[in-house]
Structures are given as structure tokens and as C-alpha cells.
Amino acid sequence: MSKSTVKEIRERFDNDVERFSNLDTGQVATIDAKISLELLTEASKRIKPDAESLLDIGCGAGNYSLKMLTKIANLNCTLVDLSKPMLDKAKERVSEKTKNQVTTIQGDIREIDLKENSFDIILAGAVLHHLRDDQDWESTFDKLFRLLKPGGCLMISDLITQETPAVNDYTWERYGDYLEAIDGKAYRKKVLDYVEKEDSPRSMTYQLELMKKVGFKQTEILHKNMCFGAFGAIK
Numbered sequence: 001m002s003k004s005t006v007k008e009i010r011e012r013f014d015n016d017v018e019r020f021s022n023l024d025t026g027q028v029a030t031i032d033a034k035i036s037l038e039l040l041t042e043a044s045k046r047i048k049p050d051a052e053s054l055l056d057i058g059c060g061a062g063n064y065s066l067k068m069l070t071k072i073a074n075l076n077c078t079l080v081d082l083s084k085p086m087l088d089k090a091k092e093r094v095s096e097k098t099k100n101q102v103t104t105i106q107g108d109i110r111e112i113d114l115k116e117n118s119f120d121i122i123l124a125g126a127v128l129h130h131l132r133d134d135q136d137w138e139s140t141f142d143k144l145f146r147l148l149k150p151g152g153c154l155m156i157s158d159l160i161t162q163e164t165p166a167v168n169d170y171t172w173e174r175y176g177d178y179l180e181a182i183d184g185k186a187y188r189k190k191v192l193d194y195v196e197k198e199d200s201p202r203s204m205t206y207q208l209e210l211m212k213k214v215g216f217k218q219t220e221i222l223h224k225n226m227c228f229g230a231f232g233a234i235k
């Protein structure tokens with residue numbers, strides 16, 4: 001099956017703003033979404049307590065920036081998303097919570113121009129699983145590394161695979177059971193079908209190794225539960 005194009009992904013999210021404007025309903029299909037959000041933002045604060053600038057990629061309606069602002073109030077926020085309606089919502093919500101600068105950029109994180117060495121914290125919530133081949137993953141991780149200031153951190157919460165097919169099948173079966181317990185067999189099928197069509201996640205091991213390869217000094221695993229993980233790296 002061919003994977004969704006960037007245009008198809010953008011259109012799907014254009015029509016899903018309200019669902020992503022509430023941490024509870026937006027993240028119901030994500031195991032441990034709240035725990036991961038707490039861990040990533042608190043770890044970011046402890047790594048960079050004097051942080052001044054945040055880049056939120058695939059910001060959706062702004063949940064990650066909003067949580068980060070509860071940890072460090074004085075952050076200039078740069079919000080990037082493919083979807084204009086998502087960005088508009090994120091701008092509105094984030095601006096209510098800070099007097100600092102809130103900059104929005106509509107575009108593909110792989111293509112937009114941002115200044116190197118300019119961010120203390122980069123948050124990537126449920127977005128990198130849209131990257132496709134090795135080249136795509138490598139160039140994006142390399143770009144995110146270059147955008148960070150020395151000592152800055154990249155924190156990721158995302159869908160992940162396992163390295164071993166038999167274990168991978170097991171974690172995704174468990175995820176299916178989790179979805180079915182929330183809203184029945186049709187919901188399980190709906191979510192797993194769109195993951196199949198739209199997403200191309202990689203294992204946490206692959207991503208941690210890639211972080212080291214592009215130059216990050218340290219990597220950190222904060223949480224993992226079946227096919228969801230929260231982890232990051234420090235430049």
C-alpha cells in the first residue's frame with residue numbers, strides 16, 4: 001500500500017483541530033500520552049533551566065508548548081505545522097499563556113528554513129513517524145541537531161516499532177487490544193488502518209543510534225510502553 005502524501009496528511013489534520021485541542025481527547029489513541037508529556041517537558045526544564053527558546057515541531061493545536069510553558073514561563077515559542085488551522089489554534093492557545101514571542105510557520109519541518117544554533121529545546125510530539133526512508137530520517141535528525149544551541153535538547157514522544165519482527169507483532173497486537181478496550185473492534189481497525197496508511201515509525205533503538213550518529217552527546221530514554229516511547233538527546 002502506498003503511504004499518505006504530505007498533502008493527504010495535511011488535509012487530515014486540517015479537519016481534526018478540535019480533537020487535538022484537548023490533551024485528553026486528542027491523545028486517547030496514544031498510550032501514556034500524559035505521562036510522556038510530563039516527563040519530556042520536566043526533563044527539558046532540568047536539562048536547560050535557563051532556556052529562552054522553544055521549537056515545537058508538528059505542534060498541532062499546541063499541547064506540547066502549553067505544557068512546556070507551565071515548566072518554564074519565559075520562552076519564545078516557534079510553532080511549526082503543515083496544517084494552517086492547527087497553527088491558528090496553537091497560536092491562539094499559546095499566546096494566551098505567554099507574553100513572550102509566539103512565531104508560527106506553516107510548512108514541512110524537512111523544508112522550512114530556520115536559524116541554526118538558535119533553540120534551547122525542540123519538542124516533537126507524534127510527528128516524526130511521518131518520516132519515510134533512511135535519508136529522510138537522517139537529514140531531519142541532522143537538521144534538528146543543527147537548529148539546537150549547544151547543550152540544548154531534542155525531546156520526542158512517538159509511535160515506535162521494535163527491531164525484532166516477532167516482538168514488533170506482539171507490541172502492536174497489545175496496542176490493538178488497548179484500542180479495542182477503549183472503543184471496540186471497529187475503533188481498533190480504524191486506528192490501525194490509518195497507522196498503516198499514514199505512518200512509518202522507527203524503533204527507539206534506531207532513533208537513539210541516529211541521534212548519536214548526527215552528533216548528539218547524550219541520549220535519554222524517559223518512558224516506553226509497547227509501541228509508544230518518550231526519549232531524547234542533548235547536544
Ligand SMILES: C[S@@+](CC[C@H](N)C(=O)[O-])C[C@H]1O[C@@H](n2cnc3c(N)ncnc32)[C@H](O)[C@@H]1O
Nearest residue numbers: 013058059060063081082083108109125126127
Ligand atoms: C498527531 S499530531 C500531534 C500534534 C501535537 N504535537 C500533539 O501531540 O498534540 C501531528 C501533527 O504534525 C503535523 N505534521 C505532520 N507531518 C509534518 C511535517 N513533515 N512537518 C510539520 N508538521 C507535520 C500534522 O499536521 C499534525 O498537526
